[in-house]
Amino acid sequence: MAQYNAVPTAEELQDLLLESPGFSEFLLGLTTISASLLGGETPMLCAITVERDGGPATVASSTEAARVLDEKQYEFDDGPCLTALRTGQMVQIPDLHSDIRWRGYANAISGAHVRSMLAVPISTDNGSGAALNCYSNEVGAFDPDTVVAVQRYADSLSRTLRLALRMHSSDPYPAGLRSVLESRAVVDAAISLIMMQNRCSRESAMKLLHLASRNTDRRLHEIARDMLTRSGDPDQGTGKHDWTP
Structure with a gap:
């Protein structure tokens, strides 16, 4: 469960x-x-x-x-x-x-x-x-x-x-901003999730997300989407930094 x-x-x-x-x-x-x-x-x-x-x-x-x-x-x-x-x-x-x-x-x-x-x-x-x-x-x-x-x-x-x-x-x-906002929302949601899981500021959460992007040579949006997907997977856990690739 x-x-x-x-x-x-x-x-x-x-x-x-x-x-x-x-x-x-x-x-x-x-x-x-x-x-x-x-x-x-x-x-x-x-x-x-x-x-x-x-x-x-x-x-x-x-x-x-x-x-x-x-x-x-x-x-x-x-x-x-x-x-x-x-x-x-x-x-x-x-x-x-x-x-x-x-x-x-x-x-x-x-x-x-x-x-x-x-x-x-x-x-x-x-x-x-x-x-x-x-x-x-x-x-x-x-x-x-x-x-x-x-x-x-x-x-x-x-x-x-x-x-x-x-x-x-x-x-x-x-309507013209919908796709842009949805793309930004994925990143903002990932940042918000990091803030909640790590009890850190928005600035610190952004730094963690950028670090993950640099370490894996992937775009922020891709890292954020993967993180949100994995956060609902019980095999990944809910502890600090569980989202880190």
């Missing part, structure tokens, strides 16, 4: 918000970390949906596929993540093929090969709602331990997300 010792606390997430270069980078990095830390042995896609001013929006996603899976629900104005967001209740789907609650949505995303889903509400201020949405291509991917880990993580996100939403508008990041 995968371990989730590296899931950050609310205080650590607030520090990451203050350390991030910008709001979009923070959100994109946050969902990248979410998918990496929560996935464990099972590959997972993560996204955060926020609804305020009468409309839902995916404010961040670990991949483009996760964003599309979220936004398909908006076309129906219904779905697991919107239900979790609007009711404040967790929604778990062990097998999307056999679930009859959102058959239209399931048919619309059939090409994505998603088999199980988990949507957990995130507490926000009055007038808005949010949910952490997790997708897997495996049936029954969200066992009791994983569900507890996702719920605990969603609770830790609440304070930081409320603060972020107060500080910034709900306008999505410009």
Whole structure:
């Protein structure tokens, strides 16, 4: 069973918000970390949906596929993540093929090969709602331990997300910057993960990442992506410097 010792606390997430270069980078990095830390042995896609001013929006996603899976629900104005967001209740789907609650949505995303889903509400201020949405291509991917880990993580996100939403508008990041931001988010997420695992400053984490890049003659983005992938592998451990090539 995968371990989730590296899931950050609310205080650590607030520090990451203050350390991030910008709001979009923070959100994109946050969902990248979410998918990496929560996935464990099972590959997972993560996204955060926020609804305020009468409309839902995916404010961040670990991949483009996760964003599309979220936004398909908006076309129906219904779905697991919107239900979790609007009711404040967790929604778990062990097998999307056999679930009859959102058959239209399931048919619309059939090409994505998603088999199980988990949507957990995130507490926000009055007038808005949010949910952490997790997708897997495996049936029954969200066992009791994983569900507890996702719920605990969603609770830790609440304070930081409320603060972020107060500080910034709900306008999505410009489409033309999406690919650039996602590339930067991978590196920022890796830096944030090093900061949490080693209890070090952002500057120290950046130095460690640059050192790994020089020692292996690989690009920062490649090192960061490998590190985030390996952080969810229980065989790699969660101790200090476990990510070092």
